Amino acid sequence: MTSHPAKKIVPAFDVAKVRADFPILSRTVHGKPLVFLDSAASAQKPRQVIDAVTKVYSDEYANVHRGAYYLSETATANYEAAREKVRGFINAKNVSEIVFTKGATEAINLVAATYGRAFIKAGDEVVITAVEHHSNIVPWQLLRDATGCVLRIAPVSPDGSVDLAEFAKVIGPKTKLVAIAHVSNVLGTVLPVREIAGLAHAAGAKIMLDGCQGIVHRHVDVQDLGCDFYVFSGHKLYGPTGIGVLWARAELLDAMPPYQGGGDMIDTVTFAKTTWAPAPAKFEAGTPPIAQAIGLGAAVDYLNSLDRVAAADHEDALLRYAMTRLAQVPGVRLIGTAPHKAAVQSFVMDGAHPHDLATVLDRHGVCVRAGHHCAQPLMEILGVSATTRASFGIYNTMEEVDVLVHALIRAQEVLL
């Protein structure tokens, strides 16, 4: 019997199998099957994450880094194992570069309050873009108010792109830090972060990426991206709430003063003087979110168990299909049509306010986000007070896009 050389068959992304891992997706809302299109706000959780968190509390819970007893040792090992999983996931050089925070917001505030207060002075410049989430605007405004530094805004093009040449104009010799989204939460734009990192470094500045959306939709290798800080939240990455990650180059973490004082972040304490523990403990004062970190580790394991290239292709196909179908609905205008996009689509519909749309869609079982998406300055630039946003995760289907479009047409019957 002759045998042919084995032909590698790449199976199509098995979305049905993925959906079966997410218990909530089998429920109904208002008597309709749940169509969850708000993963950019917070993603649903697979059974593997839910089980991991349950196991912590039912089987393996104690405080970490303290007790010399079996359960505390186990909890500590699991907590630190989660840190190693995150390190691998973003290809950080060293596990000590992974700081757990309560979320991406806290991670950005940490960078502003420690790196910012220590190294950014009056007259220095911090550069953000017009597409930022409030959580990557307000911490820098607080820093500006405290230090007298200057906040500069790189513009966004009408289609939602961030143009490199325009960006270069706001970077200069006074720039100390560039703090920008990897992927816009409103427009889905994937920013040219590698190139911007090059611009920042050429000017002698550091660059921080807000990876809340980026890490969900793109493979992230922090060394390859060439950034200095990368932050993201666990709950958008199919993990628990209350856990986020700050990654920073070791030498930066070493140079930064502590964020909060308390237990776990010290080396020795006397009333005269306290010395700090090295990173990451230096930035993790107090009892950390133990179960949440372990849950995030489980989410990373889960994602690693999937073919992530196929998952990304699936999301891109969903986005292309949604853009085509939505554009065909009379009166609908897409907001965010940049060439490089992740699976997030905002839109407006003539005569129907996003809030009213969201209410009608909800009665069809469709969950979308309506409003300013915590990006009021961007809304003003776009000339809209609010948009409706459909955002897609690994578990969404083409049929769900059809349900969205059908519900929009029904909404027109109700509202127009």
Added chain:
Amino acid sequence: MNVAPLNDDLRTLYQEVILDHAKHPRNARLVERHTCKAQGNNPMCGDRVTVTAQVSDDGRLRDVGFEGKGCAISIASASMMTEALNGQTIAAARRLFDAVHDLCTGKIDADAAKAKIPEAAESVDKLASLSGVRQFPVRVKCATLPWHALMSCLDGKGQTTTTEK
């Protein structure tokens, strides 16, 4: 779980009179010679409405206008509010605020509201059309936003009020 059929709830919320006021809001302008002015904000959704009013020496609202951006519910509510208030005393305006609040949260029905403010019974009938929001708890704030701004306006605070108090 008792869920009303799809279209009944939605039709009650988005009934003809609401859509008419949303698409063609009355008194959608700032009153030039206003004696009070206040802004209402819903930080959750970014809706904003500015309410201006002219109160005459005898304590009656002579002209009420608004300007704002928002959903059909908040604009319709603002529009109906300006109509309902014209010529009313400040005391009646405050009772109307309470009535609208109670109608929207399902505490009272239209008849009970009318009994409380007989001098504005006709207006209450119209405003009762806002009570469809009681089936949509997150939308109650949309209906009450302009009324909160009005209260702030009459209290002479002249400042921004929010739904998140």
